[in-house]
Each structure stands twice: as C-alpha cells, then as structure tokens.
Amino acid sequence: MEAIRKFIKNFGWPRIIIALFLFSLFILAPFVGVNIGSSLTDTIMRFSMNGVMVLAMVPMIHSGCGLNFGLPLGIIAGLLGGTLSIQFGFTGPLSFIMAIVLCTPFAFLFGWGYGKLLNRVKGGEMMIATYVGFASVSFMCMMWLLLPYSNPQMVWGYGGTGLRTTISTEGYYLHALSDILNIKIGHLEIPTGTLLFFAFFAFLMWAFLHTKKGTAMTAVGSNPIYARASGINVDSIRTLSVIMSTWLGAVGILVYEQAFGFIQLYNGPFYMALPAVSAILIGGASVNKATITNVIIGTFLFQGIVTMTPSVMNSIIHTDMSEVIRIIVSNGMILYALTRKTEEAR
Amino acid sequence: MAKNTLNQTGADKFKNLVSNNLVPIMFIIICAIGIPMSGYSGTYLVQEMFTRVARNSFLVISLLIPIMAGMGLNFGMTLGAMAGQIGLIFVTEWGVVGIPAMVLAAIISTPISMLLGYICGKILNNAKGREMVTGYIISFFMNGIYQLIVLYGMGTVIPIKSSTILLPRGYGIRNTVNLIGIRKTLDNLIPLRIFGVNIPIATLIVIVMICLFVLWFRKTKLGQDMRAVGQDMEVARASGIKVEQTRILSIVISTVLAGYGMIIYLSNMGALNTYNAHSQIGMFSIAALLVGGASVAKANIRNVFLGVILFHLMFIVSPMAGKNIIGQAQLGEYFRVFVSYGVITVALVLYEVRKRRDKAVSGQILAQNQKEE
Numbered sequence: 001m002e003a004i005r006k007f008i009k010n011f012g013w014p015r016i017i018i019a020l021f022l023f024s025l026f027i028l029a030p031f032v033g034v035n036i037g038s039s040l041t042d043t044i045m046r047f048s049m050n051g052v053m054v055l056a057m058v059p060m061i062h063s064g065c066g067l068n069f070g071l072p073l074g075i076i077a078g079l080l081g082g083t084l085s086i087q088f089g090f091t092g093p094l095s096f097i098m099a100i101v102l103c104t105p106f107a108f109l110f111g112w113g114y115g116k117l118l119n120r121v122k123g124g125e126m127m128i129a130t131y132v133g134f135a136s137v138s139f140m141c142m143m144w145l146l147l148p149y150s151n152p153q154m155v156w157g158y159g160g161t162g163l164r165t166t167i168s169t170e171g172y173y174l175h176a177l178s179d180i181l182n183i184k185i186g187h188l189e190i191p192t193g194t195l196l197f198f199a200f201f202a203f204l205m206w207a208f209l210h211t212k213k214g215t216a217m218t219a220v221g222s223n224p225i226y227a228r229a230s231g232i233n234v235d236s237i238r239t240l241s242v243i244m245s246t247w248l249g250a251v252g253i254l255v256y257e258q259a260f261g262f263i264q265l266y267n268g269p270f271y272m273a274l275p276a277v278s279a280i281l282i283g284g285a286s287v288n289k290a291t292i293t294n295v296i297i298g299t300f301l302f303q304g305i306v307t308m309t310p311s312v313m314n315s316i317i318h319t320d321m322s323e324v325i326r327i328i329v330s331n332g333m334i335l336y337a338l339t340r341k342t343e344e345a346r
Numbered sequence: 347m348a349k350n351t352l353n354q355t356g357a358d359k360f361k362n363l364v365s366n367n368l369v370p371i372m373f374i375i376i377c378a379i380g381i382p383m384s385g386y387s388g389t390y391l392v393q394e395m396f397t398r399v400a401r402n403s404f405l406v407i408s409l410l411i412p413i414m415a416g417m418g419l420n421f422g423m424t425l426g427a428m429a430g431q432i433g434l435i436f437v438t439e440w441g442v443v444g445i446p447a448m449v450l451a452a453i454i455s456t457p458i459s460m461l462l463g464y465i466c467g468k469i470l471n472n473a474k475g476r477e478m479v480t481g482y483i484i485s486f487f488m489n490g491i492y493q494l495i496v497l498y499g500m501g502t503v504i505p506i507k508s509s510t511i512l513l514p515r516g517y518g519i520r521n522t523v524n525l526i527g528i529r530k531t532l533d534n535l536i537p538l539r540i541f542g543v544n545i546p547i548a549t550l551i552v553i554v555m556i557c558l559f560v561l562w563f564r565k566t567k568l569g570q571d572m573r574a575v576g577q578d579m580e581v582a583r584a585s586g587i588k589v590e591q592t593r594i595l596s597i598v599i600s601t602v603l604a605g606y607g608m609i610i611y612l613s614n615m616g617a618l619n620t621y622n623a624h625s626q627i628g629m630f631s632i633a634a635l636l637v638g639g640a641s642v643a644k645a646n647i648r649n650v651f652l653g654v655i656l657f658h659l660m661f662i663v664s665p666m667a668g669k670n671i672i673g674q675a676q677l678g679e680y681f682r683v684f685v686s687y688g689v690i691t692v693a694l695v696l697y698e699v700r701k702r703r704d705k706a707v708s709g710q711i712l713a714q715n716q717k718e719e
Contacts, residue, residue, distance in 0.1 A: 135684065328491065334483045335484060
C-alpha cells in the first residue's frame with residue numbers, strides 16, 4: 001500500500017488521470033467502430049513526428065532555464081534550413097540532409113543570441129522566452145515576404161516574390177525518414193526510420209547528460225551557486241543548453257515536415273511550443289527536472305490523446321470536441337507544473 | 347553622512363533618462379517616420395485617435411491595479427474579457443438594446459469575472475515569482491473552458507434560442523455576433539463635433555471616472571496594502587496585511603474592470619468576434635501600456651493614455667506606410683504585429699535587467715557611503 005501511495009505521489013495525479021483516460025479510449029475504440037490498427041498507426045506516426053521537438057525541451061530544463069517557450073526560434077532556424085535546401089535545388093533524401101546542415105549555423109547563431117539574452121534575465125526566462133518566440137515569428141513573417149527566394153515551387157505564382165504560406169515537400173524531403181524500413185502489417189504501419197532517428201537523438205542526449213559537460217549542466221540547473229563555487233562557468237553552460245535546445249527544435253521541425261508533407265511558414269510556428277511543453281510535462285517532467293523517459297512517455301500520451309479523442313468522441317457523440325479537449329489538457333498540464341514547484345520549495 | 351543616491355555625472359543621468367524611456371522614444375521615432383509616409387490627413391488621424399482612446403483606455407486601465415500589487419502585467423485580463431463577451435451574448439439573445447443592454451451585460455459579467463478572478467488569483471498565489479507566465483497560461487486554459495461553454499454548452503445546456511447568433515447546427519455561437527443593438531450607443535449618447543471630428547463625450551466621461559476611481563483607490567486602506575504587498579511581501583505580512591487575500595482582490599478588481607472594458611470596446615466595434623476577440627485584446631492592451639512607458643513594476647494613468655495614442659498611431663499608419671514604401675500593405679500588417687510583440691519583449695527584458703542593475707546600484711551606494719565614512 002505504501003509503495004502504491006509513493007508511486008502515485010511520484011507520478012502525480014494528473015498524469016495518472018491522463019494515462020487512464022487514454023487507456024479507456026483505446027478500450028472503447030473497438031466498440032464504437034474505430035479501427036485500433038489505424039489509430040495506433042496514427043499515434044505512432046505523430047509520436048515519431050514530434051519526438052525530437054519534445055526532446056528539445058530537455059537541455060534547457062536541465063540547465064535551469066525552465067520550459068523553452070521560445071521553441072519557435074529553433075523552428076525558424078529549421079524552416080530557413082528547409083527552404084534554403086529546396087532553393088538550392090537539392091532533391092530527394094539528400095535535401096533532408098542538406099536542410100539539417102543548412103539549418104545548423106542559423107540555429108547556433110540564434111541560440112547563442114537567445115542564450116546570451118536569457119543569461120541577463122535569470123528568473124524571468126519563461127515569460128521572455130515566450131515573447132522572444134512570438135517576436136521572432138512575426139519578424140520572420142516579414143522576411144518570408146522579402147527574402148529573395150526564387151524557386152517557383154515555393155514563391156507565390158502571381159507576384160513571383162514572397163514565399164507561400166504552405167510549401168509541399170513532395171519531390172524534396174517528403175518521407176525522407178518515414179520510408180526507411182517502413183513496416184506494414186494490415187492496418188498497422190510503423191515508420192521505423194523516423195523512430196530510429198528519434199531514438200538516435202534520444203540516445204545522444206542521454207549520453208551527453210552523462211558526460212562531464214552534461215553533469216555540469218545538471219549541476220547548474222539544480223544549484224547555480226554551488227555550481228559556480230565548484231568552478232563551472234554558469235553562463236556559458238546555460239548558453240550551450242539554449243543552443244542545443246534551439247538546434248534540436250530546428251531538426252525537430254524538419255522531422256515533422258518530412259512526415260507531414262508540408263512546410264508551414266508565416267504564422268505556422270506561433271503556438272508550436274505549447275504542445276511540446278505540455279508533452280514533456282505530461283511525461284512526468286517538472287519545471288526543473290526532465291529525463292529521456294519523460295520525453296518518450298509524454299510524447300506518446302499527448303499524441304495518443306490528440307489522435308484518439310477526435311475519432312472516439314466523434315463516434316460516440318457525433319461532435320468533434322477534440323480541439324477544446326486538447327487546449328484544456330495541454331494548458332492544464334502546464335499550469336499544474338508551474339504551480340507545483342513552489343509548493344515543494346516551501 | 348549617508349546618502350541614498352549615487353553620485354552621477356550629467357552624461358550618466360542622460361543615459362538613465364533614455365534607458366528608462368527607451369520604449370516610448372522608439373515609438374515616437376517610428377510614428378514620426380510613419381505618419382508622413384502613410385499620407386493620412388491630420389483630421390483623419392485625430393478622429394481615429396479619439397475613437398481609439400475611447401475604445402481601448404478602459405481595458406488598459408484595468409491592468410494598473412495588479413501592477414500596484416506587484417503581480418506584474420495581468421495576462422489573465424482576458425478572463426474578464428471573456429466574461430464581458432458572455433454578458434453581451436446574453437443581452438443580444440434577449441433582444442435588449444441601447445444603454446440598458448450595456449448595463450445589463452455589465453451586471454451579468456460581474457459575478458462571472460469575480461469567480462474567474464478569484465480562481466486566477468488563487469492559482470497565481472501558488473506561483474509566486476512567475477505570475478506573468480502563469481497568468482498567460484491561465485488565459486489559454488480558460489480559453490479552452492470558454493470554448494467548451496460557448497461552442498458546445500450554449501444552445502444545449504444554456505438556453506439560447508435566437509437563430510441569428512446560433513450556428514446553423516442548432517447549438518454553439520457563431521464566429522461573429524452582430525451587436526447592432528448597442529453599436530456606438532455610448533459614444534453617440536452626447537453628440538459633439540468639433541472641426542469635423544466626432545468626440546465620444548459619454549465614453550470619455552466614463553473613462554475619466556474610472557481614472558478618478560483608480561487615483562482614489564490608491565489612497566484607500568486596501569490600495570495602500572496592495573502597494574505594501576507589491577514592495578515586499580514578507581514585510582507586508584509582518585505588519586499584519588493578509589498578503590494572499592490582497593493579491594487575490596487585486597486580480598478580482600482587475601478582471602471585473604476588464605469585463606466592463608471589453609463591453610465598452612465591443613460596443614464601439616459593433617461586432618463580437620466570438621473566439622478571437624479576448625485573446626487579441628489581452629496582447630494589445632498590454633503592449634499599449636508598455637509603449638506608454640510603463641514597466642512590469644510601475645505604471646500610472648499617464649502611461650495608459652500616452653501608450654494608447656502612440657501604439658494605435660503606429661497601428662493605423664503602418665499598413666499604409668508599408669504600402670507606400672515597399673508596395674505591400676501586408677508587410678505593414680506583419681510589421682505592426684512584430685512591433686507589438688517586440689515591444690513586450692523589450693519591456694520585459696529591460697525590467698529584468700533593471701531589477702539586477704538596481705541591486706548593483708544599492709551595493710554601490712553602500713560602498714560609496716562606507717568610503718565617505
């Protein structure tokens with residue numbers, strides 16, 4: 001009994017409720033005529049699409065910068081990489097590799113500046129991160145219109161200038177990863193390539209956190225004064241974590257696009273941080289603590305709910321309330337995490 | 347003798363003056379470039395300014411009280427806006443028109459705002475030190491609940507019959523609700539026209555009254571308590587102020603005022619954008635207050651009016667200026683969104699940096715005093 005109570009306390013009630021909710025959706029599904037195989041396929045596909053972006057939360061949480069609400073900055077670096085790769089005429093899977101290569105300098109540059117900024121506003125990171133994200137997205141709205149892109153597949157047909165709001169990745173990096181070792185059993189389809197790609201990054205992150213630099217990062221996050229006393233350069237470690245986070249965000253959006261099939265520019269990246277933030281929190285992370293397991297569990301639970309609710313709910317009550325449920329669950333989870341740490345500190 | 351100011355040279359003072367008013371100065375420059383570029387006439391701009399000041403000031407004023415209590419910018423003001431919108435949906439359903447409709451909407455919104463404000467305050471008390479980001483997420487969370495009620499609850503659980511505001515499927519409110527019954531009623535209550543400019547006297551009177559209320563409120567016992575809590579929570583607690591309760595009250599008052607402000611705003615607009623109006627208004631009000639030179643810790647009524655005027659001047663001229671400079675009005679529209687977010691970012695960063703600088707300054711003062719001794 002004591003063990004169960006301890007488990008519940010560690011795992012947290014909201015998580016248990018969400019897990020039970022998802023579980024009951026899977027049990028309900030066959031009875032209301034929803035195919036388990038195809039819903040499982042959807043869940044796994046979405047999991048693989050979003051995994052890297054959720055992983056991007058880990059370094060900044062570890063170094064004590066809080067939840068990275070500024071993820072759109074990384075996404076913008078990724079979008080720049082993707083569009084440049086198409087602009088330079090790379091096609092097929094090569095364009096995906098080139099997109100990652102091209103997004104890297106942007107991600108480093110943005111991340112470096114963003115990290116320097118966050119070092120000056122310790123304690124108020126999350127609010128400022130949110131607005132750095134918003135400001136950069138709206139700045140890029142102007143840039144997408146002005147930058148001299150010329151590939152006819154990307155620019156508006158009538159004006160000849162300015163990028164379109166959505167660009168198809170077909171012929172470029174569409175399914176660059178998803179088609180590798182793709183397994184099909186009846187309705188069930190597993191995008192092994194994307195999953196392996198995510199697993200590779202998750203492993204790298206895990207390994208990094210066990211190196212000397214990684215341990216230093218955790219130390220900075222849990223006790224900056226102690227870290228400084230033991231000779232760690234707190235500011236440079238924090239900047240490093242922000243650069244990592246931004247770069248993972250950039251790679252994450254490219255993985256997302258190759259599975260989704262479209263590049264969404266302009267207002268597309270505005271609210272992309274919130275699903276990633278709430279996914280890692282659902283997985284059991286808090287504002288100052290996160291593991292790879294949190295990422296995997298959280299992404300699966302969050303994407304599971306996002307996929308399962310519309311199909312099951314639609315069959316039961318013939319209304320699509322999924323959007324509203326998604327808003328309430330994801331923001332409720334963030335609220336829970338934001339209000340919890342102070343209780344522990346007391 | 348111990349002094350509590352730092353010995354500064356003239357150049358330092360000038361630098362401080364600029365850095366303390368960086369945001370308004372930036373805006374004055376943007377407007378000074380934008381106005382001639384847009385090619386708008388002076389009369390048109392003055393007319394627009396009167397309309398916008400009347401439309402937005404009340405909402406911006408609702409932000410002042412939580413700042414006084416040290417809770418930062420109240421991103422949860424959207425909760426009040428939602429309550430105001432629910433009030434307006436009901437009066438439209440009942441077919442009430444004119445001033446009575448606005449008063450009735452305000453009466454309906456009050457208990458909803460109070461409840462939402464209370465919940466918001468309670469949650470914020472659990473997140474001391476990060477009120478703003480929490481308030482911001484609360485507004486998202488409540489937006490979900492609002493959609494649940496308005497999109498699924500109205501017409502099913504809550505009796506709404508009018509087919510003009512219901513979606514064709516029979517429940518849920520339409521994306522836009524026409525508020526023809528209260529459109530500009532307050533603005534045109536006392537008609538006044540000077541040099542071809544319509545001045546919404548009645549609305550301005552209401553705004554002056556709320557300004558007087560805020561000024562009076564500062565001097566009341568509760569207002570003093572709030573300022574004490576804003577200065578230092580622990581000191582306030584030690585001197586017998588109920589800190590938690592005071593903080594909740596400040597949010598409740600702000601939310602109720604935001605609800606009234608939203609009703610005034612929407613009566614001027616004449617149409618309710620059911621699912622977007624509240625979230626937009628939160629961002630614009632906060633940006634306007636910051637443009638006026640307010641900071642997260644300090645704001646007064648002068649900031650409100652200066653901010654509303656400068657911010658909306660930029661808002662009006664930028665699409666036309668964009669069109670005349672580059673040939674694309676769209677660019678100007680993106681520009682003004684960028685500026686709104688950019689201003690909030692800059693103001694938040696400056697606040698955090700200044701907080702650290704002030705700490706450093708108090709250290710320098712101490713060192714200076716010791717040296718003199």
